[in-house]
Amino acid sequence: MAKGIDITLLIEFNTMNEKAGRFKMVPRWARPEHPIFWLESWRQVRNRGLVALQRAFVPVLFAVASLAVLVVMLFSLLIVTSGGYYDLDSSLALVLGFVIAVLFCIQIGAGGMANILTVLLAAPLISGEVELQSWQLLRTTMVSLPEIILAKLSAVLHELRLVLRSVVIIRVISTVTIVLFFAHVMIRQTFYSMSAADLRRFFFDGLGVAYIILIASIVSYNLSQPVIQAVLCGMLGMTASAYARTRAQAISGGLGARLFCWVSSTLLHFGLAYGLGYLFNNWSYPAYAQLDIFRNVPSPTETQIAWAACLTVSGYLLASIIAQVGLILILTGLVFRRARRLGD
């Protein structure tokens, strides 16, 4: 936005929003009337290629998701009917299972694309200012350094709001489908074959609570991921931007860091899942345990095994969220530290 900012109009816009009661809970640096936020959000519009990519993202994602789900539903129904097996319960489990698998693939692809877009938009934020020699000028203003950085980041996230919302929508769809699948398995398979005594035990021994905790943790993990990933990618881009000398270096550094994060987190998740599964198997079947520590432990009951499994998965997911938030905080600290030195 090279035409400059009309301060009177900015104030007018600010008072209009205040009167309307908007942005009351939003911090000052994340509001559209913040000068840095405003400057950055107008600057983002200029890049035509990125704007086209952002605009095409949502329709393409929705079109692919709707067509894929429809085709998968039809195909799984065809598989069921061609086998001459019309059992409603098995058919529903098959359809929901296939749809969850397809939605999972789509949300991974869409999330990856959204992450790349976030890094691409966030990477030139500081390095661009340094390259254009306007960083010193920005530091001479009354706006503090943390506010400058956070306003820039929130402008990027605001610019990508439609993309992020569409990814969240796909996540909501997959989450509700997972809950439906779980409800189907519980109602039509677990409860279906239980006797009255088993049912009473299930509800009054508190085992139901363990399943509720498990589902709640899966739902919160699945729904929180787009937002956490977006902030994480934004901070990765900003870190690369603070440490690079040019915009090109920052973009390549940010994308490289994101790739490294993907690969390392995938390896870490697989390793941890394997290790936890190994320990869990040793603990639940001490007679066949490969580790000596577990051989003398009394064998756990079925209820204990179910509780342990549910709490392990829930704890793992919660730990993943905490680790991601911790990484974001570390990156924020790094950006602040480096950006403070840029002016010296």
Place this chain on the structure above:
Amino acid sequence: MRPGSLRRRRRLVRLGCLPMTCALTVCLLLMVDLVVISKAPPWVINPRDYLLGQRIVSTLSVLAGLNLVSTWLLGLISAAMAAPAAAGQGGLLHRRLTILRRRTDMMAWAVFMLRLAFLIGFVVAVILASTYLTDAQSAREINNTIVALRQYVVWVVFVLSVGLAHFLLGPFLRLRYSMALGTLAATWARLRDGRIWRAIMARTAANLLGVVVLLWGGSLGAIIFATIRRPFSRSALIDFHRVFFPALTVSWDVGRMLLFSIGVALALCLYMIGQLVLPPFYLRLARRRLAHGSQGAKQSGRRWNPKQIEGTSSQSASKGLAADIS
């Protein structure tokens, strides 16, 4: 009109829509029926019947695929074409949409023709399958089923009429709905060139919503239905088709199919009511949004408002409809 101008090209596309659809359909059917399915495998006892059956199935599959794709494209194109109508203060919205509807009507007729072709093919296939391609025992079973279904003729007529109405009127209802949705979505666009994207986004979102409602509604319905039918593995099975249609004792599949068809027909009724009722509501909303947008722009002096929609002043309305929507 200059040769090669945008208006001429548009008119060519509009006029060529129907012949192109016919030509494409015929070419595809010829290719599949004569080139792909040309010979029966050596293990087949009656190659003539086998080829006939295969060709009927492939023809119906090709027509169904074309129907799906063309219906999907019709929704997207009509929503995108209606997006530029969201300009001015909303007073001329109805007239703008009438002009745009005239431009897109041909596409709806092309989809209608494809559906008609599918319907004719389906009827021919059913007649052939029930008379020529079945053995004596199957023919007797079909005959018995038809006789049993006569007792529930009201339900059969209801299912058939709703299915036919939805199948044949579907393209026109979809066109009307998509145009209204595209217009409403375009009022959220900040800039002029963003309107079409907003319209396409809204249309694809509506498609996704439809698929999700189908998935969730169907799954929930199936879980509830199965749980009422038999809550536990040891409890007695309730056969709903025997409760509702006791005279259909010929084959259990017929009763179940009739019950399922009635459920689908009721869902289709709801869907059609939505397609009929929602467009006027969307247009009223779009008109109100356009009017409010232009008022807001006047109040703020049209100098600085990042959310404003371009071309909302009274000046753009006086520029003329043709210039605006082209």
